Amino acid sequence: MNNGLDDVVATETVMSDVDGLAGRLIIRGHSLDDLAGRHSYEEVVALLLAGFFEDLPAERDLAARLGSARAEVFEALVPASTRLGHPTVTEALRAAMAPLADGEDLATALRLIAAPAVLVPALIRQRRGQPPVAPDAGAGHAADILRMRHDRMAAPEAAAALDTYLVTVSDHGLNASTFTARVVASTHAGLVSASLAALSALKGPLHGGAPGPVLDMLDGIGAPEQAEAWLEASLDKGERLMGFGHRVYRVRDPRAEALKRSVRALVAGGEQTEGRLALAEAVEAAATRILARRKPDRPLQINVEFYTALLLEALGFPRESFTGVFAMGRLAGWIGHAREQTLYGRLIRPQSRYVGPRPEQAA
Incomplete structure (x- = not known):
């Protein structure tokens, strides 16, 4: 028995490879050095979702659809989200995303990726007595997040820095939240259920809270x-x-x-x-x-x-929002893993070893 499942191989994946001895991260065949600062988050979303949706468009069209998804999320979820009384941004984010309809289609996936990008800035502003800022569907994803946070256009270096961050945290092997997403996806519960479960795992201070x-x-x-x-x-x-x-x-x-x-x-x-x-x-x-x-x-x-x-x-994000910003980048990875599990995996059902007391045997 291996407590914590260290070194236990639980699945085969095309998503990412974490080489802890060499200090190397590969995402869908590309090294992190090749992706971070050289490719936009929208491009990496296309990379992570490739092969998992039959109607996945080309990168430019995908960026436009992600922009439209931000607008949809703002209209559907922000009015209710700013009335939530949850004590933390992460808990409010989880509650605000819960009304999204479960599904396995690309539209659901893009709404999930858009959700923290729109909701986290709105929740931060609400806690400061400021009104939410509607997204610009035609803007770049990272630049629009900063515009919604500060109600002004972001400096190019700021947008580039956030873009690099989102790419850098987009996927990272079978970490706790990603494994959670795959477990839920293995039941065919849907992408929203898998993503909300992953977000709940990310909330823990041993994973996404440092x-x-x-x-x-x-x-x-x-x-x-x-x-x-x-x-x-x-x-x-x-x-x-x-x-x-x-x-x-x-x-x-x-x-x-x-x-x-x-x-x-x-x-x-x-x-x-x-x-x-x-x-x-x-x-x-x-x-x-x-x-x-x-x-x-x-x-x-x-x-x-x-x-x-x-x-x-x-970039102007308060400390209590850091887990939500992490989720902005990781959602695409969670969705890729969830779809891979649903399409090619089995129901995840490991065994346990019982170490508790046993009833006395009858004479």
Whole structure:
């Protein structure tokens, strides 16, 4: 029995391959280095959904249909979503998406991908007493998300940074939320059910909730020269350093480097302060040294969450919305996995080993 299913192969997939030893991520035959910053999120959506829908259009037409889906979601879901009293953005997002009709068709898939892109900005604005901003169906997906968040056109470097983020987190092997999506899809429950179940798994702090605490850590450290002492004291108390280590990667998370480049571009464009980046780089360097000394048998380098925190902060997303923004990118991956499971897989039904008491045998 392998608690946590480490190293257990549960399915075969064409979606993505995570090579933890080499620090390499392949998505539908393309390395992350080839995709991030070079291909738009709409292009990657087309890549992830290829072969799973008979009526999947060409990339340009797919981008137009995704824009139309944003408009549909705004009209259908935003009025009710801004009246939800849920305590967190993620819980409100889950409730707001629930009225979507379940299905296995492309229209359902595109509405699901559009939903967090439209709802998260609306929910953030509602919590600040601001009215929601309707989408521009003709705009690029990332640029439109930022326009709906801030009610103004996004700077090109900001739109490019968010686009890179969405691509970077679009799929990542059989992680907890993706496995959840496949389990639900294996029952033929529908794409909405599979996606909402995946979102519920993503909500857990051990999966999608760490970028916010990275910023809490940086705020606590305050200045580069205080990094070493703060980190040592934190480890002495048995605390975990947020944004370091990964269940699969034994070397540097390749997604972290792609996002670090985007944060540097935001600094150059004035969207991110040099001081914040300098602090993060000092913390990264100090933590890497300290962890290598204290835990020489456990490779603990930065993961995707470390520079995600800086990027989303610079783009104006509050910490409590980070899980919802993650879902903006991951929805396409969840849907691809769900369709693959529905089309080619079986009902997922593993066995368990009973270790509880047994009734006494009759004499």
